[in-house]
Amino acid sequence: MPESNTATLNPQVIDKAVEWLVHLWSGSADSDSRAAWQKWRAADPEHERAWLHIEDVNQQLRGRMNGVSADTAIASIAQPASRSRRKALKTFSAVVTVGTAAWLSSETMLWKTLSSEIRTATGEQLNFKLTDGTQLELNTDTAVNVRYDSALRLVQLVRGELLITTAKDSASPARPFMAETAAGRILALGTKFTVRHDGDISQVAVLEGAVELIPANKPGQVVRLDAGQAGSFNAEGVVTPPHAISAQAAWTEGVLIASDMRLDDFIAELKRYRPGHLSCDPASASLRLSGVFPLNDMQKILTSLTEVLPVRVQTFTRYWTRIVPAGPVDTAAS
Known part of the structure; x- marks a missing residue:
């Protein structure tokens, strides 16, 4: 070809x-x-x-x-x-x-x-301990590189999402710890934080300590996030100013939290954890839902949708599922 x-x-x-x-x-x-x-x-x-x-x-x-x-x-x-x-x-x-x-x-x-050193597949999560004691928890469909040298500890997030719990560096002098995405760098200040990269935007949520967001193209425009705060940035600067954490780190507890979320947005988030095709009919896209959903039971999540919304789950195979309006079964489609 x-x-x-x-x-x-x-x-x-x-x-x-x-x-x-x-x-x-x-x-x-x-x-x-x-x-x-x-x-x-x-x-x-x-x-x-x-x-x-x-x-x-x-x-x-x-x-x-x-x-x-x-x-x-x-x-x-x-x-x-x-x-x-x-x-x-x-x-x-x-x-x-x-x-x-x-x-x-x-x-x-x-x-x-x-070519990344540490990767997870769709639906897979992985805990990894670095040589200095720093803990990485990779979420679904994530790829990471680790670059440690005498001057810097650097973790590169190529795609996906991870939780980083930094350890005190035993080297003398102590090396700073940074996470890097296509948007720029995140300087950890004794911290525990999540970072997710979508498109050209990186979302960061700080659980402990603090971080500084350093845009790739404008490194002078540094923004600090403290514990309990979240924000997002791209290579040009801050996209979402610091605000209170909502559900950014819920995946680390094995759940997906929806708060008055559109169904099509919920399905887009859910499909990150489920192999195969998962989609939402446009006719049901604007329906909204709230709840806490266990990521280890995809079938339970899909079933629960039919209990709280006027939809049904149309399954062609275990690799092809579509959420459609409730109503008569279309035998021609199935």
Whole structure:
């Protein structure tokens, strides 16, 4: 396939195409699954381009790949979910995606994510202790690099969200601790804080101590956040001034908090934790809900929506779910 057809593909679309490939190879795909797969391909021209791309790459892998045949590799990652399976899936997704030379640029977000030292998959969380005793808790779909040297302790958040609990540095002189995103740097002042990066904006919430937000393009415009405060910034400066923390750190307690939240916004947040396709019908998008929802039970959350809102859950396969207005079941769609 010509490079011009694949160089602009969204990495998330590539990941979804790989998910479909693995599911179809898993042996558990039934007629409903295949219908949903075909529907996904037809839903967007980019979906079809992504699928044709992975088929092309898969054909190229039919030889030997690091001593393992492509068929064996795919069969391996099609096994039930586990940490090793998730790692294999990410690896295969990387192989598929970097089949086009354009993806090899170290400047692309995909490459930065794949080359990150510490990563979590969708729905996965991970606790990690650094050499100085600093604790990192990675939320779903997060990628982090660690860069310690004689002058600075630096954690780079490539994508996603994490909780950082800094430790006192034993080096002499003590090195400052900073978190870095595409928006800029966050200087920790003996602290515990969360940082999340979406698009070009980083959101920070301070649980203990204090931090200073340092925009990448305007490092002189420093803003301080103290314990109990949250704020957001981009490379040009502060987007949201300091304000009281609401639900930014709820994920560290294993819950998702909604306070008079639009349903489409709630679904957008929920899909960060759930593999596969999850969407909301525009007709139900403006409905609002409040509550505390356990992130370890996605089915319970979906069921609860039907109990508090006039909606129903339309499930094609376990990888394809849509929230639609309550009413007669559309047998043609399901």
